[in-house]
Amino acid sequence: MSEPLIRAHHLVKKFGxxxxxxxxxxxxxPGEAFGFLGPNGAGKSSTMRMISCVSKPTDGTLRIFGLDPVTDGPKIRARIGVVPQLDTLDTELSVQENLWIYGRFFDLSRAECRRRTTELLDFAQLTERAESVVDDLSGGMKRRLSIARSLINEPSLLLLDEPTTGLDPQARHVLWDRLYRLKQQGVTLVLTTHYMDEAEQLCDRLVVMDQGRIVAEGSPRSLIEQYATREVLELRFAAGTNDQFADQLHGLGSRQEALPDRVLVYADDGEAALQEVHQRGMRPESALVRRASLEDVFLLLTGRTLAD
Amino acid sequence: MSAGVLRIFPPEMVVRRPHRMIERHIAVYRRQWLIVVSGFFEPLFYLLSMRAGLGSLVGAVSVGGKQVPYDAFVAPALMAASAMNGAIFDSTGNVLHRLKYARIYDAALATPMGPADVAMGEIGWALIRGQIYAIGFLVVMAALGLTNSWWCLMALPICALIGLCFASIGFAGTTFMRGWSDMDIVNTLMMPLFLFSATFFPIAAYGSWAWVVQISPLYHGVALVRAANEGVWSAGLLGHTLFLVVLSVAALVLAARRVDTLLRK
Structure with missing residues (x-):
């Protein structure tokens, strides 16, 4: 196996x-799409900031391209692209100026900055908005401009901190498509997300983080197979009665989970479990059998939903 | 590298590309040059009012043993103040905006730029702005016949030093601000600094309070510009220069460290 692009060992970050x-x-x-999955406050962003060499690890070792961020920060940053959680676009500059001024931060020549700007505007579908003021762009466009800007130095590693948070479904799909193209070009993607569908769409491999620790690691499929059942039965009872029904569901499937708004029954055969529910005389207001998802894995591992 | 060496020479604190920050500002201000120019007028209006009104009432003032008319006494001080204004304008309000709200520095620090590049670039830009005002002011002084000899050109590098000093202090101070309301502190400090730095009357007039005036960096700047304009040089001027240089360096180091602690947590 080749030398890993990122290698973290016993990495610790403390704030006070x-x-x-x-x-x-x-x-x-190299070439992998890797995800950090977890609820807010799990330590994803802190990890990303250490990898992007803007935050010093408190303890442990971290190597990126085999280099130490503490001594070779500028050298590493020259080869990575960063899309931060909140856009840091320059609102005093136009769309294209945002790209070429950023290119200058990487010591690219003016001609090179202009050449790449033209390419990246096309990639981000922003060519027609080249002269626009950043504030006039929609949320999805801003996000695409952020990604375009992060690519100005042709990075071999792209770090994306919650790339699609706050975007509408259509804008998210456009963004995923762009990220998928980058992956096909061989760019290594590392992203954080608290969206399960995003992780399943984009990540070859991911870790689930909770309270600063990694609680599981694997491909989306393998995590589901390992931690969840094949199917999940979702039951909704009259408001406020979920808890009392949870007792009656005892022994059903391999596990039950009472959430504030619904009860989940983990079972390899969801339909059979539903039949059993009816046989036991329960009449849920609604019932749904679906395939298990990463969300279920997360719930099983941490006892909490990602929305917490 | 050992931990000790890293502490004394942190690799991120090396200044490599501060001019990139200045390039960004040039791109912004190409469209907003009027805003840049406007800061030059305040000291100019002061000069014109002093010349027209007060000058005729006051008479001559002594500079290094030389008797000079009041407007020629005040003009170099106002030139020093214009360099200060230019530097402070840019290194306080604008820096606060870029630091806390526009997050320009966060974006820059994700590139090979380091905190020292950001601090030096910002201070350099503020210094340039102060220098533009100083040059404009010197041209006006020459046109009004207030310059005394070619020595007056020495006032420009002196104003650059004044700009550097105030830009560094302004930037370092701004990193401690909590929000826009703290900008009032800047305005509150600038007014007495402008009025009581031996700008409008000689330091002898302050009597036993002269030591307070001597704390003001502007006072040292004014003394230097005045000497340059009259071409009267003395060893005492080295003390003024040293004061400004030491203060500038200290504020610069503090500024870069503050960027590091604030944005590279």
């Missing part, structure tokens, strides 16, 4: 008494 990242081990291979 608070431990944001609590000793994680991660390796990302």
């Amino acid at each position: 008494d608070f431990t944001a990242v609590d000793g994680i081990d991660v390796e990302v291979q």
